[in-house]
Amino acid sequence: MQTLILAGALLLMMSFAYRFGRNRVLAQVDGRPDALHSLPGYYGWWVALWCGLPAFGLLTLWLMAEPSLIRALVIGSLPSEMQALSDDQIAVLINEVRNAVLGHATANPALAMAAEHYTHLTRVGFAAMAAVALALALGGGLYAYGRLEPQLRARPRVEATVKVFLVASSTAAIFTTIGIVLSLLFEALRFFQMVPITDFLFGLGWSPQMSIRADQTGSSGAFGMVPLFTGTLLVSVVAMVVAAPLGLLAAIYMSEYAQPKVRAMAKPLLEILAGIPTVVFGFFAVITVAPMIRSLGEVFGLTVAAESALAAGLVMGITLIPLISSLSDDVITAVPQSLREGAFGLGATRSETIIQVVLPAALPGIVGGILLAVSRAIGETMIVVMAAGLSAKLTFNPLEAVTTVTVQIVTLLIGDTEFDSPKTLAAFALGLVLFGITLGLNVVALHIVQKYREKYD
Amino acid sequence: MTHFLPEGTVKIAAQNLGVFYGEKQALHAINLDIRAGEVTALIGPSGCGKSTFLRCINRMNDMVDGARVEGSLTLDGNDIYDRGIDVVQLRARVGMVFQKPNPFPKSIYDNVAYGPRIHGMAKDQTELDEIVMNSLEKAGLLGEVEDRLSESGTSLSGGQQQRLCIARAIAVSPEIILMDEPCSALDPIATAKVEELIDELRENFTIVIVTHSMQQAARVSQRTAFFHLGKVVEMGDTEQIFTNPQHTLTQGYITGRFG
Ligand SMILES: Nc1ncnc2c1ncn2[C@@H]1O[C@H](COP(=O)(O)OP(=O)(O)O)[C@@H](O)[C@H]1O
Ligand SMILES: [Mg+2]
Numbered sequence: 059m060q061t062l063i064l065a066g067a068l069l070l071m072m073s074f075a076y077r078f079g080r081n082r083v084l085a086q087v088d089g090r091p092d093a094l095h096s097l098p099g100y101y102g103w104w105v106a107l108w109c110g111l112p113a114f115g116l117l118t119l120w121l122m123a124e125p126s127l128i129r130a131l132v133i134g135s136l137p138s139e140m141q142a143l144s145d146d147q148i149a150v151l152i153n154e155v156r157n158a159v160l161g162h163a164t165a166n167p168a169l170a171m172a173a174e175h176y177t178h179l180t181r182v183g184f185a186a187m188a189a190v191a192l193a194l195a196l197g198g199g200l201y202a203y204g205r206l207e208p209q210l211r212a213r214p215r216v217e218a219t220v221k222v223f224l225v226a227s228s229t230a231a232i233f234t235t236i237g238i239v240l241s242l243l244f245e246a247l248r249f250f251q252m253v254p255i256t257d258f259l260f261g262l263g264w265s266p267q268m269s270i271r272a273d274q275t276g277s278s279g280a281f282g283m284v285p286l287f288t289g290t291l292l293v294s295v296v297a298m299v300v301a302a303p304l305g306l307l308a309a310i311y312m313s314e315y316a317q318p319k320v321r322a323m324a325k326p327l328l329e330i331l332a333g334i335p336t337v338v339f340g341f342f343a344v345i346t347v348a349p350m351i352r353s354l355g356e357v358f359g360l361t362v363a364a365e366s367a368l369a370a371g372l373v374m375g376i377t378l379i380p381l382i383s384s385l386s387d388d389v390i391t392a393v394p395q396s397l398r399e400g401a402f403g404l405g406a407t408r409s410e411t412i413i414q415v416v417l418p419a420a421l422p423g424i425v426g427g428i429l430l431a432v433s434r435a436i437g438e439t440m441i442v443v444m445a446a447g448l449s450a451k452l453t454f455n456p457l458e459a460v461t462t463v464t465v466q467i468v469t470l471l472i473g474d475t476e477f478d479s480p481k482t483l484a485a486f487a488l489g490l491v492l493f494g495i496t497l498g499l500n501v502v503a504l505h506i507v508q509k510y511r512e513k514y515d
Numbered sequence: 516m517t518h519f520l521p522e523g524t525v526k527i528a529a530q531n532l533g534v535f536y537g538e539k540q541a542l543h544a545i546n547l548d549i550r551a552g553e554v555t556a557l558i559g560p561s562g563c564g565k566s567t568f569l570r571c572i573n574r575m576n577d578m579v580d581g582a583r584v585e586g587s588l589t590l591d592g593n594d595i596y597d598r599g600i601d602v603v604q605l606r607a608r609v610g611m612v613f614q615k616p617n618p619f620p621k622s623i624y625d626n627v628a629y630g631p632r633i634h635g636m637a638k639d640q641t642e643l644d645e646i647v648m649n650s651l652e653k654a655g656l657l658g659e660v661e662d663r664l665s666e667s668g669t670s671l672s673g674g675q676q677q678r679l680c681i682a683r684a685i686a687v688s689p690e691i692i693l694m695d696e697p698c699s700a701l702d703p704i705a706t707a708k709v710e711e712l713i714d715e716l717r718e719n720f721t722i723v724i725v726t727h728s729m730q731q732a733a734r735v736s737q738r739t740a741f742f743h744l745g746k747v748v749e750m751g752d753t754e755q756i757f758t759n760p761q762h763t764l765t766q767g768y769i770t771g772r773f774g
Contacts, residue, residue, distance in 0.1 A: 318580075396617035400680070403573060403613070404630040404687060405606035414629070419620045 064117065064188050068195055072110040075199040079105030083206050096213035104212040107219055109199030113191040120187045128183065132176050137168050242493060245486035252480045253281045258487060260284065264450035264461075266470060266481045281484055283491065285450040289367065289460035293446055294435040296371025296456055297378055301435075302428050304375075305382025312383070313390040314412055325384075332380035340444030343373035348445060351457075360457060365447035368456040374441050378431045385430065389423025389507075390416060422506050429503035433496040439464040463488050526551040526691065526721045527572060531586035534567050536579065541567045543745045544586065549738075551690075554713060554722040556732035556753065559742030560768065565725040568742070569693050571595070572723065573609040574602050590691075607634050610684030614696040616676035618668030618683070623660050626668040626679055627651060630687035646686055653719075654682035655712050674705020681712065685720075692716065694724040698731065710735050729769055733757050741765045 080102030087093040094101070129152060133141065140151060151169065158164040158173035159180075250258065261282015308328065312321055348369040355362035362368070393416050401411040417424070447459025448469065470485040477483075527549040534542040542564045549555045557565040567576065574595060576582040588595045595605065607630075618626050627647045630636075637643035647664075651657040656678045660671070668679055677697060684692055694713070698706040713722060713735045726732050732739055733753060740750040741764070749756065749765045760766040 394617070396613060396615055397619060399575065399578075399611075399613060400617040400619065400683075401629070402575065402578065403606060403611035404633065404683065405603045406629075406633050407603060410633055414633075415619050 060184055060188075061117070061121070064191065065114075068110055068113050068117070068191065071113075071192075071195045071199065072106040075109035075203070076102035076106040078199075079103075079203060079206060082203060083208060083210075083212075086206070087208050094208050095211055096216075100212040100216050101206060101210065103216045104210070105199060105202040105206065107216065108202035109195050111219075112198050113195040116187065116191045116194060120183075124180075124183060128176065128179050131179055132172055135175050136172055140168065239493065242486055242490045245483055246490040248478075249480060249483035249487045252483070253487075257281060258283055258484075262452055264466070266466075266484055279480065281480065283463070283488065285452045286461060286463045286466050286488070287491075288452055288454065289446065289450070290436055290462040290464070292367045292454060292456055292460055293371045293374060293442055293462055294432060296368055297374040297435045297438075298428070298432060300372055300375025301378035301382050301431055305379045305431070306386050306424065308379065308383040309386035309390055310412060310417075313387050314408070314416070325387075328380045328383060331377075332384075334377075336377060336438065336440040337444070339373050339377050340441040343369050343441055343445035347373055355457060362457045363447065363459040365445055365459045366457050367446055367460045370442050370444075370446035371456065373445065374435055374438055377438075377441070378435060381434060382427055382431050385427030386420070386424050389420045389427070392423070393419045422509060426503040426505075426507035429499050429506070433499035433503070436499070437464065437492060437496050439468060443468055463492050467492075524551045525549070526591065527723075528589045529568075529571075529586070530588075532568075532571065532588050533585045534564070534571060534576065535581075535583040535585075537581040541745055542571075545747055547740055547747055547750060549691075549721065549723055551721050552717065553738055554717050554724060554736040556736035556739045557723065557725045557742060558727075558729070558732050558739060558768070559748075561727075563742040564745045565742050566695050569611075569695055569723060569725055572691070572693055573606050573611055575611065577602065603634075607687050608689055609691045609693060610687055610689035612677070612680050612684055612692065612694045612697045615700050616673055616680050618671070618676050618679050620667060620669055622665045623651075623668050623671070623679060624664040627682050627686050630683060634687060636687070650682040650686040653685050653716070654678045655708065655715075656682055672705070674701050674708060677701060677705070677709060678712065681709070681716075685716075689720065691721045691723065694722065696725050696727060699727060706731075729757070729771075741768060743768070 080098045083094060083101040084091070084098050091098050132152065132155060133148060136151070140148070143151070151172075154164055154166070155169055155172045155176055158170060159176050164170050164173065258281050261280060262284050263280035263282045264285045265280045312324060316324065344365070348365060351366060351369050351372075352362045352364065397415055397419060398411055401415045406414070442462045443465050446462060446465060448461050448465065449459045450461050450466070451458060453460065467485045467488050470481055470488075475482045525548045527547075529545045529547040532542060532545040532547075533540060545568060547568075557568065559565055570576045571584060571588055572590075572595065576584070584596055590605075590608070594600070619629065621629070624647055627650050628643055631643060631646050637646055648657065651660065656675060659675060660666075660679075668676065671679060677700070681692075681697075698709050701709065710731060713724065716722060724732075724736065736753045738751065739753045739756040741748045741756065741760075741762070743764050749760060749762045751761075756765065757769060760769060766772075
């Protein structure tokens with residue numbers, strides 16, 4: 059709350075700085091902007107940035123450093139016998155102090171004192187920081203205000219600052235990704251110290267539950283990912299068999315046949331389909347599709363498991379139709395009209411034109427879209443958790459229950475988890491494999507799409 | 516509007532032809548004869564309806580939503596817009612070359628073979644080869660692409676692409692070839708080659724060409740029609756149109772005073 063007020067105050071100062079800076083530089087040239095090096099607004103921004111940046115920088119630093127700083131000071135103020143305790147025990151004490159600060163009174167008088175100290179430090183620290191920040195804002199603003207002159211190169215400076223911000227934002231996203239990948243990698247490496255990587259990659263059995271039984275050592279559970287991988291593959295293949303033709307045909311209809319009115323109606327409808335949460339689709343798969351397939355199978359004398367790869371795959375395929383159709387629609391529409399006219403001009407019919415000219419021209423883009431959908435199918439979780447089953451069976455029969463990489467990651471991490479058991483760490487190894495596969499597919503797909511783009515732009 | 520009586524055989528005849536795009540009328544009561552074995556040039560300022568007229572002849576305007584045609588347009592005496600006319604067959608008889616070269620993203624061979632294939636014109640591979648080679652030869656492209664027939668048509672230069680498109684049109688053995696500013700995207704040397712080609716093609720085909728270049732019209736055509744605001748202002752022998760125009764509008768246009 060205090061922080062927000064401070065930030066608000068700083069923003070307010072920045073807006074004043076903007077106005078003063080702009081007005082002053084305009085006054086310097088008697089209101090004739092053409093005598094300025096840059097547009098007047100840039101001078102305003104320049105002053106505002108000088109006013110705001112140092113102060114916000116301080117605020118950010120404070121927010122990052124404050125907890126550990128205060129913690130160190132509070133520990134320093136504790137009685138010496140408490141300070142002699144081990145780190146873990148001190149952590150417990152500090153926790154109690156924090157609770158006391160929040161109003162849960164503590165029985166220990168030393169800790170109660172420490173809590174008071176804590177509150178005091180927080181308050182004083184913030185007040186001091188706020189004072190410095192406001193002073194910085196004022197000082198920075200005045201400094202820049204004093205240096206304003208018509209020949210000041212305000213625009214390049216403001217633009218450079220903007221660029222720094224943009225670079226910082228994009229690196230933040232990149233570093234987050236790198237961090238996630240690294241943590242996946244390290245946890246997976248820990249797992250591979252317990253279970254040989256070859257056993258994991260090529261093992262045919264998956265039963266991680268065994269490994270947590272007391273009478274067995276961790277690495278004797280079966281951690282072969284092949285059955286999970288085949289399960290993922292099976293469901294994805296079923297999904298793509300549904301999604302690729304339907305999505306593509308829908309795209310062809312929309313881009314080549316549909317009247318503008320129909321198109322205007324149908325496109326948003328397809329997008330609504332894309333917006334339905336996958337959990338709802340999972341529901342639909344379990345409640346409706348699976349029983350339907352089952353009774354249909356009975357008609358033909360087939361035994362179908364209550365949860366089957368077929369049910370999950372079918373429903374997943376439906377969820378992928380909008381993705382494929384909208385990507386394909388884009389690339390089909392991007393095929394130059396002149397190619398169609400060329401074919402029509404030779405006497406080709408509409409379907410001949412589409413099959414022989416438009417689709418081949420759009421093919422790379424369509425393949426790219428389908429690969430993106432495959433990578434989505436492989437990573438899809440909710441529908442398979444609900445509808446594919448849990449049995450890690452090495453099978454290519456879509457009527458049986460299977461389990462997938464994503465389903466196993468979920469089950470491994472649900473419930474009581476110890477963060478150093480192979481069972482838990484296996485999830486990271488699976489995650490790493492999944493990440494590797496989808497990354498590879500995405501790179502290939504994007505590369506193909508890119509290549510296609512270059513051809514017609 | 517005067518009706519220009521034919522001297523040779525009339526291949527295509529427009530009588531009171533009007534074309535609308537929705538509410539907007541693009542062509543008004545066009546009366547025009549196009550004679551067999553000649554090159555007819557259509558000239559006139561942008562937006563005057565030259566392309567629209569050209570695209571009536573092979574019914575490409577059918578593709579445009581809201582396009583409507585009235586009056587009559589005949590090919591060898593048969594109404595092009597008759598219900599009984601099969602558009603696919605019509606377009607096999609009336610080929611078209613577009614403003615921007617538009618080879619299919621297929622091999623050079625497949626580009627030329629495309630038309631004969633969809634019309635089932637070749638009994639076997641040998642016959643198809645023959646048609647393709649013949650068309651490339653007639654389009655004056657064979658020497659340049661003989662040893663790279665399997666390369667993509669889009670890998671050729673602009674001028675070569677346009678001649679490939681001409682070869683593609685020829686391969687269907689049309690009676691008429693429509694050309695809509697076929698040289699406007701080409702450099703002068705490629706343009707000269709295409710013009711030379713048009714002159715040779717006159718032996719076997721009736722050609723209608725839209726052009727913005729007066730010199731081009733004068734060089735390649737025997738007859739010229741001057742369009743203005745959706746009407747034919749003047750039609751006659753090319754020489755007469757360029758040396759002795761009857762209408763002040765025509766004179767203004769060819770001397771470059773407007774357009
Ligand atoms: N597809 C279309 N839809 C609506 N109006 C069109 C269309 N094509 C052409 N027009 C209009 O018809 C008129 C004639 O166009 P066009 O035949 O292309 O002229 P030109 O080829 O002589 O430059 C123009 O006014 C143009 O705006
Ligand atoms: Mg035109």
